[in-house]
Amino acid sequence: MDSLRIVLVDTEGSINLGMILRLSANFGAKEIFLVSSRTYNEEEILKYAVRASYLYSSIVRVSSLDEALSECDVRICTTAKAREEDVLRNNVPSTKLPELVSKYRKVCLVFGRESTGLTREELSKCDFSSTIPTSEEYPALNLANSVAIYLYELLSRSRSEKLGIEAAGRSQIEGAVSAFSGISSHVLKDPHKRERAERAFRQIAFRAAPSEREIKIVAHVLRRALRRIESCQSK
């Protein structure tokens, strides 16, 4: 995916519009098309856009969904609930969307009215529909929250797999394991128990994927404890 266009159809709430501007800045979405002839409360939009209020002027207002969908390589209509007919119409859950859209250049994601969603005619202009999996009980998400989840899924989640702190190198973690193991050999008599203890510590340490800093500190304490026990024994 080279670019994502958010297409808002007849959005009713100014607060939602403001929040969507903010979300665009949060996740780096560049295009918002608004198919609407409504008048909005500009003050409210800017208030809820907070530091993304500069994006207000970049909203492209058009008078038809066809216009908003021009240049789209793939058109996805979001729906609050995958009804049986939608399933037949090829509904892709939000979780599966990144894989699918990754193959397209320009992706257009269409969001309907807060009250009634998209009409059948509007839905028919999309290549497929997509739904966020929710509880059965109350599947209708607030519009801005729905946009938040789609932007997260499409623009952030799939790109962030590399995020997080890098783990310490193997030898550093082994250093802590070996100090722990040294301590075990002093406080446990049974060699089987020692072995099990080393394994438990090793599993915890490696599974935690500790940062260099974290494991260094822990290894330092364990090494000192080991030396203390040794020097005590030799007295």
Added chain:
Amino acid sequence: MDSLRIVLVDTEGSINLGMILRLSANFGAKEIFLVSSRTYNEEEILKYAVRASYLYSSIVRVSSLDEALSECDVRICTTAKAREEDVLRNNVPSTKLPELVSKYRKVCLVFGRESTGLTREELSKCDFSSTIPTSEEYPALNLANSVAIYLYELLSRSRSEKLGIEAAGRSQIEGAVSAFSGISSHVLKDPHKRERAERAFRQIAFRAAPSEREIKIVAHVLRRALRRIESCQSK
């Protein structure tokens, strides 16, 4: 994960509170704790909760974060941006959270104020922090949108990805932390270093989500080592 508790610290906006009620119904979150002495606009809350307004009376209002964190097996503080210090403090991106929390029974997810987030003191009460990966440009998400993304990630997205062995209970992990901490107090003179050492060990232990068996064995060795050092010192 058996249950998720949303802990809201000093939430400022009634619209956000209403949206969070709706989100709880959307994703089936059962517990909301609110640490606040503010007065809210009830009408606004109920308006934005829409069909989840019945949940309003189930919000548990408490006067301290400690109260809100009672019974939590793992405590996660959400932050708008992983600053360098947070990274040191063990920041887990939202995308990696499901795997981690799946091993704990009761998971508490803490959200700070809209304006200023969580204080350092509040952050220090969590086992680690978590951040939603966003653009560098404008990382601060609206509170309700942030809750939306976390509930989606934890309660919806990952439902099918159940993992591994169940983690030990909080008290068992704390037992190992406390033995390690006892050792530190003998082998490290500087109280700041002791504190850092305890934190590093705690982070590693909780992040590893150890099984009961694993943490018991490690705690046993650490406790014996501690006793050995103590008895040696008293000679």
